[in-house]
Amino acid sequence: MESTSNQLQELRSILGKMEIALGAVDSAIVWTNAQGQIQWCNRSFDCLVGKLHIMILGKELQTILPLYYDGVIVPDAKYPVALAIKNKGKISESYECYLQEKGAILEITATYVEIAVNEPKEISIVITINDITEQQRTQTLLQQSKIELENRVALRTQELVKLNERLNQQNYELQAAKQIAEDANKAKSSFLATMSHEIRTPMNAVIGMTGLLLETNLDKQQQDFADTIHNSGEHLLNLVNEILDFSKLEAREMQLEILDFDIESSIEEVADILAKPAYSKGIEIATFIHPDTPKYLQGDISRLRQILLNLTNNAIKFTERGEVIIEVGLETELANSAILRFSVIDTGIGIPESAQHKLFQPFIQVDASTTRQYGGTGLGLAICKQLVELMGGEIHLESEEGKGSTFWFTVPFQKQINKSRGNHSLGIEILQGIKVLVVDDSITNCNILYHQMRSWGMTVDVLIKSTDVIPSLHRAIEMGQPYQVALIDMQMPELDGEHLGIQIKGSTVLKDLHLIMLTSLDQSGAATRMLEIGFADYICKPVRKARLLNSLVDTITGTLNEQKLTRKELNTKEIRPASKLRILLAEDSPINQKIAVNQLHSLGFKVDVVANGQEALDLLVTVPYDIILMDCQMPILDGYSTSRQIRDREAKPNYKFPKVIIIAITANAMREDRERCLEAGMDDFLSKPVRKEDLARKLDYWNQTLAEKNDVNPVPNIETLLPSSDTPEVDDILSDSVVEIDWQYLDEMCSGNNEFKQELLQAYLISMTEHLAVLTIALSANEYRDIEHEAHFIKGSSSALGITGVARLANILEDSGKNKKLPENATILLEKISKDIEKIKSLA
Numbered sequence: 080m081e082s083t084s085n086q087l088q089e090l091r092s093i094l095g096k097m098e099i100a101l102g103a104v105d106s107a108i109v110w111t112n113a114q115g116q117i118q119w120c121n122r123s124f125d126c127l128v129g130k131l132h133i134m135i136l137g138k139e140l141q142t143i144l145p146l147y148y149d150g151v152i153v154p155d156a157k158y159p160v161a162l163a164i165k166n167k168g169k170i171s172e173s174y175e176c177y178l179q180e181k182g183a184i185l186e187i188t189a190t191y192v193e194i195a196v197n198e199p200k201e202i203s204i205v206i207t208i209n210d211i212t213e214q215q216r217t218q219t220l221l222q223q224s225k226i227e228l229e230n231r232v233a234l235r236t237q238e239l240v241k242l243n244e245r246l247n248q249q250n251y252e253l254q255a256a257k258q259i260a261e262d263a264n265k266a267k268s269s270f271l272a273t274m275s276h277e278i279r280t281p282m283n284a285v286i287g288m289t290g291l292l293l294e295t296n297l298d299k300q301q302q303d304f305a306d307t308i309h310n311s312g313e314h315l316l317n318l319v320n321e322i323l324d325f326s327k328l329e330a331r332e333m334q335l336e337i338l339d340f341d342i343e344s345s346i347e348e349v350a351d352i353l354a355k356p357a358y359s360k361g362i363e364i365a366t367f368i369h370p371d372t373p374k375y376l377q378g379d380i381s382r383l384r385q386i387l388l389n390l391t392n393n394a395i396k397f398t399e400r401g402e403v404i405i406e407v408g409l410e411t412e413l414a415n416s417a418i419l420r421f422s423v424i425d426t427g428i429g430i431p432e433s434a435q436h437k438l439f440q441p442f443i444q445v446d447a448s449t450t451r452q453y454g455g456t457g458l459g460l461a462i463c464k465q466l467v468e469l470m471g472g473e474i475h476l477e478s479e480e481g482k483g484s485t486f487w488f489t490v491p492f493q494k495q496i497n498k499s500r501g502n503h504s505l506g507i508e509i510l511q512g513i514k515v516l517v518v519d520d521s522i523t524n525c526n527i528l529y530h531q532m533r534s535w536g537m538t539v540d541v542l543i544k545s546t547d548v549i550p551s552l553h554r555a556i557e558m559g560q561p562y563q564v565a566l567i568d569m570q571m572p573e574l575d576g577e578h579l580g581i582q583i584k585g586s587t588v589l590k591d592l593h594l595i596m597l598t599s600l601d602q603s604g605a606a607t608r609m610l611e612i613g614f615a616d617y618i619c620k621p622v623r624k625a626r627l628l629n630s631l632v633d634t635i636t637g638t639l640n641e642q643k644l645t646r647k648e649l650n651t652k653e654i655r656p657a658s659k660l661r662i663l664l665a666e667d668s669p670i671n672q673k674i675a676v677n678q679l680h681s682l683g684f685k686v687d688v689v690a691n692g693q694e695a696l697d698l699l700v701t702v703p704y705d706i707i708l709m710d711c712q713m714p715i716l717d718g719y720s721t722s723r724q725i726r727d728r729e730a731k732p733n734y735k736f737p738k739v740i741i742i743a744i745t746a747n748a749m750r751e752d753r754e755r756c757l758e759a760g761m762d763d764f765l766s767k768p769v770r771k772e773d774l775a776r777k778l779d780y781w782n783q784t785l786a787e788k789n790d791v792n793p794v795p796n797i798e799t800l801l802p803s804s805d806t807p808e809v810d811d812i813l814s815d816s817v818v819e820i821d822w823q824y825l826d827e828m829c830s831g832n833n834e835f836k837q838e839l840l841q842a843y844l845i846s847m848t849e850h851l852a853v854l855t856i857a858l859s860a861n862e863y864r865d866i867e868h869e870a871h872f873i874k875g876s877s878s879a880l881g882i883t884g885v886a887r888l889a890n891i892l893e894d895s896g897k898n899k900k901l902p903e904n905a906t907i908l909l910e911k912i913s914k915d916i917e918k919i920k921s922l923a
């Protein structure tokens with residue numbers, strides 16, 4: 080009994096503890112019977128429903144805790160208790176509930192429990208309730224923010240899509256604009272090329288014809304007018320060239336050409352070209368190439384020349400007195416390349432500091448007023464800068480107002496492989512230790528000559544006052560160290576070079592001193608006068624290094640004295656005065672023909688002229704020309720096709736003549752045109768209008784190249800074969816039964832090679848038969864143009880082989896065709912030509 084009461088007490092105690100423990104749980108716990116009446120609940124449930132524990136027990140849960148779903152009260156059958164009983168399991172659901180005037184969301188789990196202590200089994204439902212209002216709110220808020228965020232993202236995405244579409248549209252428009260700009264650029268380039276062609280062609284005529292006009296007898300006023308036209312033409316052409324260059328550079332179309340060149344002669348050439356304008360202003364011009372500068376280089380020499388010409392031209396333009404020096408030195412040297420530094424130094428007006436930084440921009444001039452003293456476009460320096468940068472260098476300026484300017488730039492070049500730093504080693508050892516005195520009032524010139532001659536091992540002293548020379552020479556003799564050579568400048572104050580020379584040569588003590596005259600004035604007759612005084616040589620400034628070296632070596636070895644020079648212009652001895660080159664000019668424009676022929680004649684060259692490519696091809700069958708000056712645009716057969724055909728012929732195994740040099744004459748300065756010329760097989764090109772100096776330089780170059788290959792055989796020019804006073808009259812030729820052939824000439828031309836001579840004659844006969852037939856038809860139909868053309872051809876081919884009789888007869892027919900009046904004996908002339916050709920057939 081006691082144990083039962085103890086057990087009961089123990090059970091109560093356990094129940095009490097359970098009540099306390101379950102009361103401490105946050106979740107409300109309630110236990111009902113199958114009818115939903117509350118059997119037990121914990122403290123959290125009391126708090127949830129806000130009722131005293133005692134008031135709850137035995138009550139129906141549904142009344143104490145009415146539940147709602149979407150605002151609608153949950154009916155009995157759907158109440159968690161009923162549902163758990165129905166399922167005989169566990170159900171879990173969230174409900175709304177309004178307790179103590181406060182809405183809440185409850186998460187309710189109802190568990191069906193069968194208690195099998197008694198029979199029938201007792202059914203209980205255990206319900207746990209959690210207030211998830213806060214959790215739910217947070218979740219709702221989270222959900223809302225999520226939705227909001229999603230909406231915002233969607234909106235942004237939409238905006239981005241639109242932006243993207245806009246960008247795409249803009250991209251498309253930009254692409255289209257770019258295409259338009261590129262097309263415009265191409266159009267601009269081709270417009271420029273066409274314009275340059277269109278402008279250059281008439282300019283060629285203007286400059287060329289005024290050049291011819293100036294060589295005729297004009298009175299002073301006419302001379303003035305013609306000079307003005309000539310100068311304005313040159314100026315205009317310069318302008319066109321500058322604008323064309325500038326736009327090519329801007330459009331990045333300027334391409335560099337890599338050629339082998341010799342820096343020394345290239346620099347000296349620039350000085351040579353500008354020597355005349357410099358000396359006519361009374362300015363000295365000199366070049367100084369530092370002895371350690373590599374001589375043989377590879378690069379775009381014509382662009383380098385263009386920069387130097389531009390800077391030197393400016394230097395002369397902006398200098399009233401003093402000197403202009405072109406200096407070249409080595410900046411850096413590697414095994415295969417070198418960076419050179421070029422400086423153009425003047426003693427001119429200088430450039431204010433404020434203007435210096437902007438001068439390399441286009442169209443900028445220090446004095447931009449319309450009343451400015453110096454002309455110009457303001458493009459020169461901009462072009463120089465772009466060209467220097469294109470070649471991989473940089474350009475700078477140092478200047479002081481009133482004192483002068485130095486424009487300097489660097490350019491990297493490749494060195495020519497297998498060509499060492501060349502010294503003119505010919506005879507240089509003779510100069511070792513030779514004592515030389517330089518007399519020049521220009522300190523710079525003294526300086527340059529000093530360094531040049533020192534690099535050849537000479538002992539050099541300089542004097543800038545000519546009146547000090549005689550005492551110095553005496554002093555040197557007294558000290559037992561006499562001078563062997565003196566280089567004396569012609570133009571010096573107080574005592575000029577000529578008088579100084581007279582004094583030296585008049586002195587019994589000094590007369591053995593070798594004298595070399597340096598002069599910037601190439602007066603006619605001066606050279607002979609100097610030689611008469613006793614000067615060993617006479618060198619024109621700017622002094623070319625090679626020329627000075629040759630002169631010194633010749634003077635020391637006595638070669639000059641032995642030769643007893645009587646040449647008037649010794650300085651031009653490098654250029655052949657009259658060439659034996661066989662030149663053919665293929666040019667359709669009569670004006671251009673006149674100009675070119677005149678230029679060639681004045682340079683001492685002889686030339687034959689044809690008016691189109693076909694004529695050139697015909698003539699080339701019989702005449703082995705050395706050089707063809709080939710116009711690119713010609714009727715009938717243009718220069719390109721002609722060149723191609725010539726090269727095809729030359730490639731044939733039985734072709735006997737040496738390869739002819741073809742120099743294109745093109746009005747198009749664009750790179751593609753030049754490439755087109757090379758592709759067609761031409762060797763070189765000259766830009767129209769052709770300047771005499773450029774032509775001379777080109778011919779001189781090819782003359783030397785050909786001469787190196789083999790000796791050029793002289794061919795009598797057509798003109799030289801035409802009637803002269805001591806040649807037989809036409810009537811004599813007509814009555815002569817023998818064919819007049821210059822056998823000696825023909826033999827010389829074939830170098831005694833009989834086989835070759837026969838081949839030549841055969842080719843001549845084949846070609847003559849065809850042309851004679853055409854000439855016969857032309858004569859019977861009085862087709863003057865054809866008569867002239869065919870007779871010209873027969874004349875050219877005949878004279879080229881020394882068949883002089885035929886050439887003279889054909890010449891008469893050619894003239895008659897030209898004058899559109901046939902001579903009475905035209906048929907007799909034709910017959911005689913045919914007969915002669917028949918006779919040659921029997922000889923060949």
Ligand code: ADP
Nearest residue numbers: 393394397429444445455456457458459460484
């Ligand atoms: P241009 O000479 O055709 O006007 P450039 O671009 O060659 O154009 O030169 C621009 C300007 O720079 C010149 O107008 C002149 O004011 C100045 N300039 C160039 N070289 C010299 C120089 N050696 N001495 C003084 N001023 C110079």
